[in-house]
Amino acid sequence: MTVVLAPEPVPAGLLEAFWAYDRALLANDLDALAALFAPGDDTLRADASGILVGHHAITAFRSGRTAVPTRSVARVHVRPMAPGVVTTIAETLGDAGTRGLQTQVWRCVEGRWRVCAAHVTQPGPGRAFDPSIWRVVGSPLVAGAPSGPLSGCSVAVKDLFAVRGHPIGAGNPTWLAGAAVSPEHAAVVAAVVEAGADVAGIARTDEFAYSLAGTNAHHGTPPNPAAPDRISGGSSSGPASAVAAGQVDIGLGTDTGGSVRVPASYQGLFGLRTTHGAVPRVGMLPLAPSFDTVGWLTRDAAMLERVTTTLLATATRAPLRRGVVVPAVLDRVDATVRAAFDEAVAGLALDRVDTVSLAPEVLAAWGAAFRTVQGHEAWGVDGAWVAAHPGALGPDVASRFATAAEVSDEEAAAARVVVAEARATLRAILEPGVALLLPATSSPAPSRAAEPGDPVIEAARAATLGLTCLAGLAGAPAVSMPLMTVDGAPVGLSAIAAPGADLDLVRWASPS
DSSP: OOEEEOSSOOOTTHHHHHHHHHHHHHHTOHHHHHHHBOOSSOOEEEETTEEEESHHHHHHHHHTOOOOOOEEEEEEEEEEEETTEEEEEEEEEETTSOEEEEEEEEEEETTEEEEEEEEEEOOOSSSOOOTTTEEEEEEEEEOOOSSSTTTTOEEEEETTBOBTTBBOOTTOHHHHHHOOBOSSOOHHHHHHHHTTOEEEEEEOOSGGGOOSSOOBTTTBOOOOTTSTTBOOOSSSHHHHHHHHTTSOSEEEEEESSSTTHHHHHHHTOEEEEOOTTSSOOTTBOOSOTTTOEEEEEESSHHHHHHHHHHHOOOOOOSOOOEEEEOHHHHTTSOHHHHHHHHHHHHTSSOSEEEEOOOOHHHHHHHHHHHHHHHHHHHHHHHHHHHHHSTTOSOHHHHHHHHHHHTOOHHHHHHHHHHHHHHHHHHHHHSOTTEEEEEESSSSSOOBTTSOTTOHHHHHHHHHHHHHHHHHHHHTOOEEEEEEEEETTEEEEEEEEOOTTOHHHHHHHHSOO
């Protein structure tokens, strides 16, 4: 039985509105919830993931939510604040008896009570376990060595890396159900632990890392604390969200076609894709081995440098002094992103920025070759399993694998010739001390209201892949830096350096 505590008579209709809201919340009744929130741009909704501003943003967030809270209301505290304005604070109980809070500021306009501000603290022990971010967590899951260069740091490990005693889940429940327990850590996980960092848990990924959106059809979309009404970006979506939410210091991910740089761009983080082969991939589930790399995400440049100097046994080569831009690459991005990019480039610590011309049709051919080789290799790695488990994949990833299945050996061989040509051209541009500059993504993150496979998300993926594939084609390191804001949301500025110049790139991105 719920107890209502109020120091004076409760205004008429207020409790009826409160309970209507609670029923709609538990039923995920989007129409009822939209009607109960005050219209306009001043309405607020906040939780541990961030603050949503405006009725439209709140509605978009709820439209993209897949996890519905399960809890009961134990007590409701009612406090009239002014005529027609009341604050309610509800004490909630989770399934295991854990406690949370739900606070609302209600305003009565023309006889109707509506929420004009809301804050939710979900029931949970200590740090909330968000199943859209985490597959499993511990206290910690794996303790780091007693001392080391990463001592005191916590890490979220993407669910493509082996963690001793746990199976690799690959973002897919059917795969996870048949996966064997890993007897040893992946090489990079072992390196992180030996360096003193604690593994907080295994974090979500888009299915088989074959996406850039973060919209997992089985586990939902991880939150984007920097832009709560927008998607998180993938496929290193779980580690990125854990870092952006302040739950860990480091997100350990993979990057084949942008899977570290895209969530970094969308969530206002630093993200590094390392030189192809610079970090051992032993114990990592592959997608397309010709392009797969290890990478990491952090909230600040100093931590990015700390991780990079720990995990990469490479020395500096040549300080980055010169930038280059390719106009045909910039033609692929939104006009607002282009304007923000030009402004951000003007403020970079470079002696000069030059222009390099590449024909649009050449870039288009490079992108098509990248997609062809990636698809051919992805089907070679996972095709037998996919064919044996019809219906196991979400629609967006299933469509991608269906396309990959059609790539012939002859088409892949022809595409590899183009990839080799692209690699030679790009490496000639990436001389020592040179950085190729471009936006990390073609636009800010799309709305969370879009479903996986939505044309808006697919269009953003295609345009962004035209940017992110360049580092993969070159086999080169690339960093995304949170230097731009477009339409109130972050967009990363990316820099690609010569293969092996990872540390030069990171130290340029984090000047002391």
